[in-house]
Amino acid sequence: MSDIFYNKSIELLHKVATPNGFLASAESTSNYQRVWARDGVICGLAALASGNEKLIETFENTLETLAKYQHKTGTIPSNVLITEDEIEVSYGGLAGRVDAVTWFIIGVCQYGFYINDFDFVQKHSSKIEKCIALLESWEFNNKHLLYVPLSGNWADEYITDGYVLYDQLLRIWALNSYNHFIKSDEISAKISAITTQIEINFTPKSTGEKFHQRAYDGLIYQDFMPCSFSPSGYKSQFDAFANSLALLLNIGSSEFQNKIVQYSFQLATANKLGLLPAFWPPVFPEDEHWNLLKNNCKYEFRNFPYEFHNGGSWSMVNGFFGLALLSKNEIEKTSFILGNINKANAAADFSFYENFNTNTQEPNGVAYCAWSAAASILVHQSLHNNFKFLF
Structure with a gap:
């Protein structure tokens, strides 16, 4: 039976595969008919896990598209629309x-690792x-943690801002x-410094100087x-994606x-879907951050309690939770989470x-x-065929 879910997931990735890279969805919704950085790389990681040559080629094309439209300042496109009539490059919406940027680096290096081709990484090294260098400048205070604007990552209509855990971990x-390829002492030292600051500022009873001692x-x-903290204090919600990355990165x-x-597995099993909500608990109208949530949308409001980022459950996020469980x-x-990802898909x-x-x-x-399908492929291949990424 599991082969049906896996094959359907592979089938969907083929449907969104274009000469310029993976589209976000096979549905004809304009904003999803684009090559997205994070969606495209996550689909690309699933392509590597699948071993399917056509999908791996599409991953390479995704990376080439993102590289081609890198801004002169170093930013990587959030998404690129390519049609016969136009090319439209977006580096973000409200922010x-x-x-x-981090997904692009991960994508290039994971691709190079999988095909065992240092030349591909070297080609994109500049x-x-x-x-x-851009990530370094986004620290602002040169203290090793990125400062991320509201709406500055995949949870683009949620309340996280400032020192967002997810972004620090993606950077690591x-x-x-x-x-892995260049063996730089300077980068090794930077990884160690970022890790230290995460452990000092995001884990309990830690020693070391805090960014915001009073808030801590x-x-x-x-x-x-x-999930994050800023000069105004901590936002204490559980971020499933970030905590999964923390497990994967030890x-x-x-x-x-x-x-x-x-905690994570108990939360998943306590919910009817048997999946982790993206953020938990939901923000409700009577809560402190409701107005921040309510106003952080460019078009229609979607973050009602238990939906989207505000307590909604995503197959994609649970794919990384499945990988995290397997790493432990x-x-x-892991089998339980994969079964529920497949059921949702x-x-x-x-x-x-x-x-x-x-x-x-x-x-x-x-x-x-597409990345809902990618989640199933990632966990299936890691669980049943011992596929491993470079962490």
Whole structure:
């Protein structure tokens, strides 16, 4: 039976494969008929895991498109629309997308690692170096953590801003991936410095000078890392994507990582879908940050409680949670999450919805979403065929 889910996922990636790279969805929704940095790289990682030559070629084309339209300042496009009549390059909407830069580095290096071709990485090294320098400048205070604007990453209509955990971890993954090839002492030192600052500022009872000691002292820690902090204090919601990356990158003590695993899996099993919500708990109208959430949308408001970023459940996010569980040798838990990713993707005759209302289990967003399919492929191949990424 699992082959059906896997094959349907592969089929969808073929549908979104174009000569310029992966589109975000097979549905004819204009904003999704583009080559996106984060969507494209996540689909590309699934392509590598699949071993399918056509999909791997599409991943290469995705990376070439992103590289071609890198801004002179170093920013990587959030997305690129390419038709016979026009080329439209976007570096973000209400704010620039910080994670486009890190996903690009990850994509180039994971591709080079998989095909065992240092020349491919070297070909793009000047662009990667420009990305790395740009990330350094986005620290602003030269203290090793990126400062991310509201709306500055994949959770572009959510409340995270400032020192966002997800972006710090993606940066470590990107630097680790690049350093696999170039073996730079300077980059090694930077990775160590970023890791130290994450552990000082995002884990409980840590030693070392805090960015915001007063806010840190006032935070009631749970069994996970909070999603972000800024000069105004911490936002303490659970970020499933970020905490999954922390597990994959072995950030924090073994004891604390075990607590993250247990908290995350208990949260998944407590919900009707058997999946992790992207952020938890939801923000409600009576909560402090409701107005911030309500106003952070360019078009229609979508972040009702239990939906989209505000407590909605995404196959894509759970794909990385599945990889994180597997990295901790939690085989049964990984199988459980994969089964529920497949069940969600199969809803409405394999419509591969973007996300689901965690409370009602109703689908939300765009159908035939490519990275929902990618999640199934990533976990399936890692679980059943021992596929491994470079971390």
